[in-house]
Amino acid sequence: MTSTEGLRVGFLSANYRWRPHYDEFLALLPSDVEVQIEGLGLWRESITELRGLADTHQAKTEELVAERAWQGIAVMGAPMQVQNPGLLDQLRSAVPVPVISALGAGAAALKAFGVSRTLLVTPFDGPMNELLRAHLASEGIEAMLPSAGFADLEKATALEPEQVYRLALDGFAGSPGAQAVYFQGAPLNPLGVLERIEAELGVPVIASNPAMFWRLLSELGRTYSLEGAGRLFRDWPRLA
Numbered sequence: 001m002t003s004t005e006g007l008r009v010g011f012l013s014a015n016y017r018w019r020p021h022y023d024e025f026l027a028l029l030p031s032d033v034e035v036q037i038e039g040l041g042l043w044r045e046s047i048t049e050l051r052g053l054a055d056t057h058q059a060k061t062e063e064l065v066a067e068r069a070w071q072g073i074a075v076m077g078a079p080m081q082v083q084n085p086g087l088l089d090q091l092r093s094a095v096p097v098p099v100i101s102a103l104g105a106g107a108a109a110l111k112a113f114g115v116s117r118t119l120l121v122t123p124f125d126g127p128m129n130e131l132l133r134a135h136l137a138s139e140g141i142e143a144m145l146p147s148a149g150f151a152d153l154e155k156a157t158a159l160e161p162e163q164v165y166r167l168a169l170d171g172f173a174g175s176p177g178a179q180a181v182y183f184q185g186a187p188l189n190p191l192g193v194l195e196r197i198e199a200e201l202g203v204p205v206i207a208s209n210p211a212m213f214w215r216l217l218s219e220l221g222r223t224y225s226l227e228g229a230g231r232l233f234r235d236w237p238r239l240a
Contacts, residue, residue, distance in 0.1 A: 008034045009216060010070040011209075012061060014042040014050055014080045019157070021189035025209040028191075028228040033217065037076075038064060047079040047128065047153070054084040058094050065095045072220055074212040075101045078184050079124065082131040098219045102208045103132065105215035106182055107139035112237035113204045115180040117142045119171050123156030123188035125149045132184060144178060146171025157187040165193040172201055181205045191229065198230045205230050215239070 022037050029035060040060050043049035057080065061073065073095065081087055081101050091099045110118055120136070120143035122129055133143045146167065150156040159167070168181050168190070180203050183190045190197070190207050198205045210229035217224070218239050226233040 006032045006034065007071050007217075007220060007222070008036065008069065009072040009074065009220075010064060010068060011035055011037045011074045011076050011212065012057075012064070013037060013039045013076045014047075014053075014057070015039050015077070019187060021186050021191065021209075024189065024191050025186070025213075028210070028226060028233065029213065030224055030226065033213075033222075035213070036068060036070070042080070047077075047124070048083070050077075050080045051083040053080075054087045054090055057084070057087065058090055061091055062094050065097060070097060072098045072216045073100070074105070074216050075099065076186075076209075076212065078103045078122075078132050078135075078208070079128055082128075082135050098216065100212060100216050100219065102184065102212055103135055104139070105211040106184055106206055106208055107136060107141050108215050108239055109206045109211040109232055109237075110141055110180055110182060110204075111139075111240040113180065113231070115204065116140060117144070117177050118180040118182045118206075119144055119146065119168070119175045119178045121146060121168055121171060121181060121183050121188065121190075122185045123150055123153050124185060125151055143182070144171075144175040146174060153187060156185075157189075159188065161189075161192040164188060164190050165196060168193075168197045168205070169200060172203075179203055183207045194230050195228075204232065206232060 126149045
């Protein structure tokens with residue numbers, strides 16, 4: 001592990017409530033990095049409420065960076081990004097620290113393993129999945145979906161780890177040519193079964209929260225070898 005003094009970074013969720021998967025993710029992280037997960041409260045009933053809220057997100061981000069002295073920011077939640085084109089550029093112009101996103105980090109992790117074609121597993125519905133797939137295509141990643149998606153985000157959140165495991169294996173079996181499995185959207189939490197999926201399929205398995213940590217800390221000049229999130233954390237590949 002290569003590190004120096006401690007870092008404090010912010011992970012910004014467009015949602016407003018704490019979920020158990022955050023605790024599971026934070027437990028994997030090294031002691032020299034403090035990750036503060038902050039909910040912005042930008043939607044309550046539907047993720048489609050996020051459309052057109054880039055300025056609100058920027059204002060809240062600027063306030064938090066000044067208040068918390070964060071040294072980097074991860075924008076959690078792909079739906080915020082794909083419904084607000086240009087959001088990342090807007091945030092990067094507004095704050096003096098690195099800003100990365102869930103989708104950008106996922107694409108970067110796939111590229112670091114030489115992956116151009118992946119199974120995409122999300123907790124979202126069909127229309128949102130198509131927006132995610134189009135964005136990944138713009139990043140040079142072909143994404144295949146295992147099904148039409150979840151009509152209700154809470155139904156995906158309620159899946160047990162063994163169900164998530166089967167969802168990934170069945171989806172991969174129906175995705176000819178897939179070189180990886182990419183979980184985008186942490187409410188469909190794969191952390192408890194991620195390494196089992198890697199061992200079974202023999203391909204990298206990327207989850208959005210670890211991917212954001214890997215990319216942001218890589219941009220801040222850190223390298224680690226960590227357990228609990230598969231090859232991405234253990235091997236800590238360089239950004240492509």
